[in-house]
Amino acid sequence: MKASALFRKNFGITDMGRDLLSEDYMLKQLTASLIYPEGETGKQFWAKVYAQAKQKFGTTEIPVNTFNKVWIAPDKAVIYQNGNTAFIAESRLKVLLEEDS
Amino acid sequence: MGGARGGVHTTKAPLLNTLGSQIIRQIVLPLLEKEINEGKNFAQLRQVYSGVILANWYKRALKQALVNQVYANSKKVNGIDIADKSSKEKIYNQYLQAYKKGVYNYIKEDVGILFSGESMPRKYFSGGCKIGAAMISKVVTAQEITPVQIKTVTGAKHPVVVPFLVVNAKSTAPAARAAVGSRAQKSDAATLSLEERRLKNARLANQQRVSGVSVDNEEGFSQKYPSIANDQRGIQSELEGHLTEEHQELLQGMPSGIMYRTQEAAEKANRMIQLIEEGKYDHIVIITDQDPVLAKAHLQSATKTSEWNNFLKKKGKPQIHFIDSNDPVAIQRLGVLQAGKYLALELFLLGHLVIKKFKNL
Numbered sequence: 001m002k003a004s005a006l007f008r009k010n011f012g013i014t015d016m017g018r019d020l021l022s023e024d025y026m027l028k029q030l031t032a033s034l035i036y037p038e039g040e041t042g043k044q045f046w047a048k049v050y051a052q053a054k055q056k057f058g059t060t061e062i063p064v065n066t067f068n069k070v071w072i073a074p075d076k077a078v079i080y081q082n083g084n085t086a087f088i089a090e091s092r093l094k095v096l097l098e099e100d101s
Numbered sequence: 102m103g104g105a106r107g108g109v110h111t112t113k114a115p116l117l118n119t120l121g122s123q124i125i126r127q128i129v130l131p132l133l134e135k136e137i138n139e140g141k142n143f144a145q146l147r148q149v150y151s152g153v154i155l156a157n158w159y160k161r162a163l164k165q166a167l168v169n170q171v172y173a174n175s176k177k178v179n180g181i182d183i184a185d186k187s188s189k190e191k192i193y194n195q196y197l198q199a200y201k202k203g204v205y206n207y208i209k210e211d212v213g214i215l216f217s218g219e220s221m222p223r224k225y226f227s228g229g230c231k232i233g234a235a236m237i238s239k240v241v242t243a244q245e246i247t248p249v250q251i252k253t254v255t256g257a258k259h260p261v262v263v264p265f266l267v268v269n270a271k272s273t274a275p276a277a278r279a280a281v282g283s284r285a286q287k288s289d290a291a292t293l294s295l296e297e298r299r300l301k302n303a304r305l306a307n308q309q310r311v312s313g314v315s316v317d318n319e320e321g322f323s324q325k326y327p328s329i330a331n332d333q334r335g336i337q338s339e340l341e342g343h344l345t346e347e348h349q350e351l352l353q354g355m356p357s358g359i360m361y362r363t364q365e366a367a368e369k370a371n372r373m374i375q376l377i378e379e380g381k382y383d384h385i386v387i388i389t390d391q392d393p394v395l396a397k398a399h400l401q402s403a404t405k406t407s408e409w410n411n412f413l414k415k416k417g418k419p420q421i422h423f424i425d426s427n428d429p430v431a432i433q434r435l436g437v438l439q440a441g442k443y444l445a446l447e448l449f450l451l452g453h454l455v456i457k458k459f460k461n462l
Contacts, residue, residue, distance in 0.1 A: 016152065019145045019149060023149075026142055030133060030136060034128075034132060034133070035125075041128060041129065041132060044128055045128050048124045048127075049121055049124055052120050052124070072137060072146070077150075077154045079154065079155075081158070084162075086155060086158050086159075086162070088151055088154055088155065091147070091150060091151060091154060092138055093138055093150060095130050095133045095137060096130075097130070
């Protein structure tokens with residue numbers, strides 16, 4: 001993917017565009033760190049992968065290429081409206097794998 | 102995003118990817134979701150989300166507002182644009198760097214407590230990586246080179262498949278050493294000091310460099326070993342035509358016999374085995390252009406033991422090291438081994454021979 005494909009040109013030169021891009025980068029790093037095999041979650045993750053590989057294929061001596069793109073998407077937004085005024089009462093983001101989005 | 106490789110390639114890999122995705126959903130995504138909705142690292146993102154929510158409401162609820170009429174859907178950013186227009190590219194470049202280099206990239210000895218208690222070398226990499234046929238698209242090594250020369254060899258323009266590689270780090274005259282045979286080596290060891298032997302070998306190496314044909318490139322190798330080179334050109338063209346098939350076949354079936362296509366190759370192989378068996382070396386270095394972890398796993402699989410280094414140690418046999426010929430750090434590690442003699446072998450295609458021999462230890 002080219003840099004230009006990440007954002008529309010105009011949006012990319014705003015604070016919001018820059019912040020979103022850097023947050024997305026952080027998301028990728030966080031995901032990588034969560035499956036880092038020395039970390040608590042990573043250990044759990046890989047143990048499960050190998051356990052299931054063993055169960056399904058009878059061996060753990062196979063390459064495991066987990067290629068997962070992670071996306072953030074809006075989950076819920078509740079707005080309280082009073083005349084010409086609005087408040088965000090509730091908002092939530094969700095995380096999906098690319099294949100689920 | 103991330104991955105680990107260990108063992109042999111099979112057609113099960115795509116299924117495993119699906120399996121990995123399922124576990125990501127179970128374990129990783131909930132944590133990410135919590136961090137994104139509650140963590141301080143994503144406060145800016147939540148702020149942006151709030152802005153987008155309100156902007157949407159504003160556009161829908163106040164269609165007649167002046168700001169809406171002037172600004173909405175007109176892609177105007179004047180006044181809210183940032184001074185550094187290249188920040189998008191800078192962040193993108195960070196992406197690329199992380200993707201190419203990997204957020205992490207290391208080898209870990211996993212102890213399979215779940216199953217057998219055996220340890221298993223695995224490479225964990227997060228980022229982008231070359232897999233499949235690309236792994237053997239350039240197999241470059243030389244028959245007799247010094248560690249310093251390895252860098253040059255791996256930078257060769259054309260792929261060269263050569264039978265095996267003998268390097269003695271202490272002596273810089275591996276070919277001469279191999280040629281004089283084990284008896285001469287024993288004699289050297291008995292009569293000369295370590296330093297004298299080193300100097301003698303260095304002299305031999307220099308003589309060879311002056312008078313001999315360089316074998317660290319395809320042309321030199323072809324001149325010195327025309328029959329092997331001819332044979333290898335055949336192998337090479339076959340490989341280029343069937344990279345994927347050949348790769349799969351090599352990894353799964355591990356066919357042997359390529360070493361024996363020529364008389365000269367067979368003799369070299371026998372000499373190599375003899376050197377190993379006689380314990381002439383403290384270390385065996387297996388140099389591979391493929392994934393060293395994969396190479397290690399081949400050896401492990403063939404020897405039916407995951408603790409083959411301990412196994413060899415008990416037998417008083419040399420220790421084994423795997424070196425990625427494309428990895429400068431790994432190449433530097435060769436220098437560490439210079440405290441002892443070592444035999445370096447190229448695993449690709451011809452490693453089976455070594456593997457077979459280990460089986461019989």
